[in-house]
Amino acid sequence: TTDxxxxxxxxxxxxxxxxxxxxxxxxxxxxxxxxxxxxxQINVKRSLVKVEVNRLDRLKNSLKKDN
Incomplete structure (x- = not known):
């Protein structure tokens, strides 16, 4: 963008x-x-990535609790 x-x-x-x-x-x-x-576009992509990261974090935490 700066370029x-x-x-x-x-x-x-x-x-x-x-x-x-x-x-x-x-x-x-x-x-x-x-x-x-x-x-x-950048803001939308950033939001989607945050949503996916949060989803994966919840999944990881859920798997840790199950073990």
């Missing part, structure tokens, strides 16, 4: 002052949406 943001900033820094504002706005909005979607 993508660094590339995004690098592109923004290379844009000439006379670049059309509407195109710049569209570029920024599209990238912000992409970053947001990526962040959402």
């Amino acid at each position: 993508r943001i660094d590339k995004f900033v690098g592109v923004l820094n290379k844009v000439p002052d006379n670049f059309p504002l509407s195109r710049m706005k569209r570029f920024v909005i599209n990238n912000i949406i992409e970053f947001s979607d990526y962040n959402t």
Whole structure:
């Protein structure tokens, strides 16, 4: 993610002052949406991993109690 943001900033820094504002706005909005979607995916994956880890911990504890 940091690499993508660094590339995004690098592109923004290379844009000439006379670049059309509407195109710049569209570029920024599209990238912000992409970053947001990526962040959402990461949060969903993180939540799913936590759920699975908790499930496995409960299973492990249950097996320990049975022994």
